[in-house]
Amino acid sequence: MTATPDVELPDTGTVRNPATGAVAGTVRWTDPADVPRVAARLRDAQKQWEARGPKGRAKVLARYAVWMGEHRDEIESLLIKETGKSATDAAQEVPLLIMIASYYIKTMEKALAPETRPAALPFLAIKKVEVHYRPYPVVGIVAPWNYPVANLLMDALAALAAGCAVLLKPSERTPLTAELLLRGWLDSGAPEVMGIVQGAREAVEAVVDNSDYIHFTGSSATGAKVMERAARRLTPVSLELGGKDPMIVLEDADIELAANAAVWGAMFNAGQTCVSVERVYVLEPVYDEFVDAVVRAVENLKVGAGEGYDFGSLIDDSQVEVTERHVREAVAAGARVLTGGKRPGGPGSFYPPTVLVDVDHSMACMTEETFGPTLPIMKVASVAEAIRLANDSPYGLSASVFSKDIERAKSIAVQLDCGAVNVNDVISNLMCTTAPMGGWKNSGIGARFGGPDGMRKFCRQEAVVAPRTNIGAGGTYYNNSLKALKRMNKLMTKLALARPRRVAK
Incomplete structure (x- = not known):
């Protein structure tokens, strides 16, 4: 229509x-x-x-x-x-x-x-x-x-x-x-x-x-x-x-799993996903191993539209310009580009999968929504630091935590200020229609699914209140004699306080 x-x-x-x-x-x-x-x-x-x-x-x-x-x-x-x-x-x-x-x-x-x-x-x-x-x-x-x-x-x-x-x-x-x-x-x-x-x-x-x-x-x-x-x-x-979804990788994580999840979560649909992985915090003992695994995975990606490619173009040149600016400003502030980082020649609004390291929260690539195929990775000294940095954002859509200790990961998940957290996976909450999908802070109001x-x-919601019997209040609606009022108040107070008094004991 x-x-x-x-x-x-x-x-x-x-x-x-x-x-x-x-x-x-x-x-x-x-x-x-x-x-x-x-x-x-x-x-x-x-x-x-x-x-x-x-x-x-x-x-x-x-x-x-x-x-x-x-x-x-x-x-x-x-x-x-x-x-x-x-x-x-x-x-x-x-x-x-x-x-x-x-x-x-x-x-x-x-x-x-x-x-x-x-x-x-x-x-x-x-x-x-x-x-x-x-x-x-x-x-x-x-x-x-x-x-x-x-x-x-x-x-x-x-x-x-x-x-x-x-x-x-x-x-x-x-x-x-x-x-x-x-x-x-x-x-x-x-x-x-x-x-x-x-x-x-x-x-x-x-x-x-x-x-x-x-x-x-x-x-x-x-x-x-x-x-x-x-x-x-x-x-x-x-x-x-919008979102700026963080991933936290603990020292006991399956590094190959975490690295491949990070690459897919960041590059899927050329990074143009509200719940894409936009920043990663990795505990220091496994940082180098994680970065190496990410780079290996990214180097295998093929970029192009249609059949035979892992992801395609960005929606237009204005979105490419945002991605370029975030990478350019990060490099100027001390970040290093390990893959990609430069728009290829030829037609189309393409941008290569780009891995950034030596990043911090002074850089837009860690604080503003990029919506492009970038993956900035930051080394952290402790879980507490990872949680603090993950929550240091105006956004709160979703997040992910990687650890072989599921209960430990879940304990971290409930400290993250966002609407959904995936443990040892990314984006999978979108498939769980029984769970709400909604954002906190500047990431939204309300939720889909659930x-x-x-x-x-x-x-x-429409409430319909109907009598169970045919007996009504009748003439007692306006029975306002002092004796009736005292009796009603005493009875209602007694009934209303019955449960609180039992619970308070």
């Missing part, structure tokens, strides 16, 4: 492959003035979508998951064209969505069923308390360019499962796969409860202004602007923002 402008708009949506410069496709940007009508159509269709109930919606989501599986090659081919990804990186997104859809299909009926709550006090046992989960009519999803398939739909699937309609706003850099995914939704026999708005800043503003709930994934700076605009209408938001909460976040 892409909006049809009332007036002819210039073709501002030409998309070029950042690896080759070739035109990948075009879209017509939506006139922001048309967005209220798009949202209104979605809001009308949502009523019947909610009325289908979890079982009815599960069948539709199942058909859509099958469609994605059957059209995976088509989706990934277009994904590579608009992002410059390698085939290896592009292959991750559709399976993730199918896994998420499968989880919600299996759990949505139970997760969204009304809950019966016990009475807080014995004298309230005459009341039956239920909590119902009622979907927001229209959920606006503002998605980034780094995973234009996965980030567009991983939250949308949860909202659709909850009974919401979704208004999608893909990045203006990667709008093509969104059109294909919308076509697939309709081709699988789904109702028109999914719509797309194409464009840049004004399109985002229109989506925020016309949605009942906003989920935004992107930079912390833009997330703050989205939240500020949503506050004008008191629209609730969920923000999954079991039933992944769907319930897109619902309003």
